[in-house]
Amino acid sequence: MAKWMSVAQVKEKIKEDSAEEVTARYLEVIGKSKVNGYVTVSEKALEHARRIDSEGHDGPLAGVPIAIKDNISVVGLPNSCGSKILEGYVPPFNAHVIEKLLAAGAVILGKTNMDEFAMGSSTETSYFGPTANPWDLERVPGGSSGGSAAVVAAGEAPFALGSDTGGSVRCPAAFCGVVGLKPTYGAVSRYGVVAYANSLEQVGPLANNVADIAILMDVIAGYDRRDSTSIDSKIEYQKALVNDVKGLKIGVPKEFFGEGIHPDVEKAVWNAIHKYESLGATWEEVSMPNIKYALASYYIIAMSEASSNLARFDGTRYGFRESGENWHAMVSKTRAEGFGTEVKRRILLGTYALSAGYHDKYYLKALKVRTLVKQDFDKALAKVDLLMAPTMPNPAFKIGEKIEDPLTLYLSDVNTCPINLAGVPSVSVPCGLTDGLPIGLQIMGKPFDEPTVLRAAYTFEQNTDYYTKRPPEVA
């Protein structure tokens, strides 16, 4: 069995052999993993695959294995969010996306590593230690869905689910050379996904090719009555897989090619844009003057929401508990011990940004800046169909390189987080290598215009071979 297979190939293999054999092969690869991508490997995956073989299943993903980020609730599997504070917590309910996957016949291989509570761009802040980038085991896979991207890149799962609050699907997709989509806000239910920043995040798929992203979106997207922010867009994602960009208008926002961008990244992205031109699309430069304020706005909003979302981790009902002479002391000690440094920093900053006297200066101000950023997107996307830019200004950095300085780490989200402020869809596709490290092209579209975003990504893939490149270290 080939190590890297598309979903179509996996399904073919299941037909040839069995779901059990396919799952067993993936478990075997996981067993020899060099990347520490999984936090939990499911003990029930084989049994589940066997049941699909014996009972039959007519779902679109019957017997197809998948990896799930460890902040998405699956009954019976620990849901740690990469944190000590959730030690021993097993959710008694499935996330909406998990219900959808199980109904489609997917087999859950396990839960993947992540930055603690999705707060990071390197998967280094996980309580379970860092995940390595399959292209260079000394480098980070990106984050926060670093585990999901790394296992897909390393052939330890055909595809995976991540979550994207400020780039957490696209950043690791770019660093690991896979495809990752941040859907339009509201397209995928957040029910059962542990919240970091509610108004910004979406569940997103990671895969080795655009077609598999569309297959997964057709399963997980759609209205959920349990998520008040869910929107019924009725998009048929696989129908967007058309190899044609003729007449498509591309905008290139110069603000995304700012100071500190790696020259090879810049070159690879421009090559991609010229490729589109050669395929019949046109491009023009667009200006988005408020983008430079997006990062600060994003972090203030995300930290503020997070400071409240993470208040429930108090050792009272589940997870880790430190002893204390009274409840408040117990909670303070539990949270001091249970959360990692970066999470605590963000909770403290968020608490500060919402506190009396600072609410307007930070939180309200950030929400107003968000309006301006969104207006930049609205204006730009009124003129063009898509925007294209580098996903990450630089390729994957070394493990430990940026972890000491939070601000440096935050700055790596500069090109991804504006998209979350605006709520628009964005996909990262491989568009080249620099010194053996993948580069990601980011394609952004109008709200609920995933079809155009995916069509452009698919066309690029059909006319280039970047997506066929595999990391030599794990081959």
Next chain:
Amino acid sequence: MVYENPDGIRIGLEIHVQLNKLKTKMFCGCSSDYHNAAPNTHTCPICLGLPGTLPVLNKKAVEAAIKVGLALEGEIAEETQFHRKNYFYPDLPKGFQVTQYDFPIVGKGKVVIEGEDGEHVVGITRAHMEEDPGKLVHIGSIEKSKGVLIDYNRSGMPLIETVTEPDMRSPKEARRFLDKFRNILEYLDVFDGNLEGAMRVDANVSVHWGTRVEVKNISSHKGVERALLYEIMRQKNVIRRGGKITLETRHFDEGRGVTISMRTKEEAEDYRYFREPDLMPMRVTDWIPAIRETLPELPDAKRARFIEQYGITDMHAKSLTSKIMLADFYEGVCSKGVDPKIAATWTADVFLGEFNYRDLAISSYDGKKIDFIHTKDPEIENSFKVSDLVELVTFFAEGKISDRVAVEVIRSILDGEEEKTPSQIIEEKGLSKAEDDLVTKAVVETIAENAAAVQDYIGGAEKSLNFLVGQVMKKTKGTADAKTARELILKELKG
């Protein structure tokens, strides 16, 4: 007469009312019927605040809030939304309470009460929706607690918090406001005040127009008057001794009837309100006409109509409309063609008096009978039929039974003989108004047995006649009519 308010008292109230007539909680489908259930059996991932869960608002809670708003003559907001109130407490499973902040669903309104000097308007500042926290049980007392047990059955119950202006000028007015408020909510059928914890009140009170003190944790509307009387006395005495009232929060100890200063925390809380990102704002003013249609006749209107339609006294009308189900019961009785004035006396004075004496509370009325429960022991359930009261009123009006017999029958029914009709009870207990010959027989016997008293009366002692009447009543077990007995004695003596 104008009430001078000599002590310069201002009282404002914050009233939390559980919308316990809804079938489910505020943000999840858990049943709201948890009051007699084992702990943590009416919970789900959402009201337990498990990571990843999201709230979805119960539409009926919004409708109920609008109903309350309209009944309080409040403005319904064009746009309204939820906020998070962030603070840590073990009864709060998410570490924040979902509540409303600067965009409450109900704005300014008013309630008219019977004040110290006649009709008095109490302004409503606002009313908003929020979720109830869970329930804590302290092992040992609060002060010397060894630990705390948490039951989240109550967590996520829908609440409406109503805030009044500091318009009440005495504890009595505060109690009257609460009686009226509770009455209105029961009329709206959004609230059952008999359930534990259904209404909780915080009061702020100041004397001599001075600094206000907040008194928290008044769990019953009956406790309000006591708490306020104590707190006003305390404040007046502090001032009398030359002290100053400081802005503080005090806790009402219901058992001891005193207010206690709550230990001031080293650091003030800061709730860091911000919009709940998991709930979308609401624009519901277009619901108002349809909801207004469903509003029942409210207590004041019903009272006026009763006086007009049935020709009864204001006192009776007030008492009959104090509970919507009692008012309906009364109208059920009247609809059977009995004299509404007699029916009012029997319902408002006798029936309600006996009812309250027994600590009973009406739980439902279905057009045929009132069901009631014992407030201290919900196991005791009973009912009283419209037809029973109709029969009694008819017998009484026809002179078939005395008032004492009627009272006796009402008591028997309330005490558990609800299966029997009044006629059966009268017959079984030998309560029917005695036949004249029986009374005559008793009169003859009485005169024969009490020669001395007879002589005294003939000698001019009027009082002795009363004694003789009493003896006849005794012999007939009270079934005789006193007037008839008196006439028969006189007839016999003259004869």
Next chain:
Amino acid sequence: MITKEDVEHIGWLARIEISEQETVEYMEKLNSVLEYFGQLDELPTEDVVPTYHVAEIYNVFREDIVEECLPQETVLANTEYKQDGTFRVPKIG
């Protein structure tokens, strides 16, 4: 600029115990981030409406229909600190 007292105060609000030494570390790191956030001050926003949510959705409700609750043992399955069907924690204050 955030002071040591500010760090202590927000530590209390967020219920995160912070040692003497950590207070200084947090103060430095948080200040560098806050300084970066301060760049927003240069952008005039008096007339800008805040965006709480990109999706302009109103009136999302559920019907008042009872759904199944969790069994008590499931509710308590994630903690060892329980007693008589309740969660047990230390005294509050």
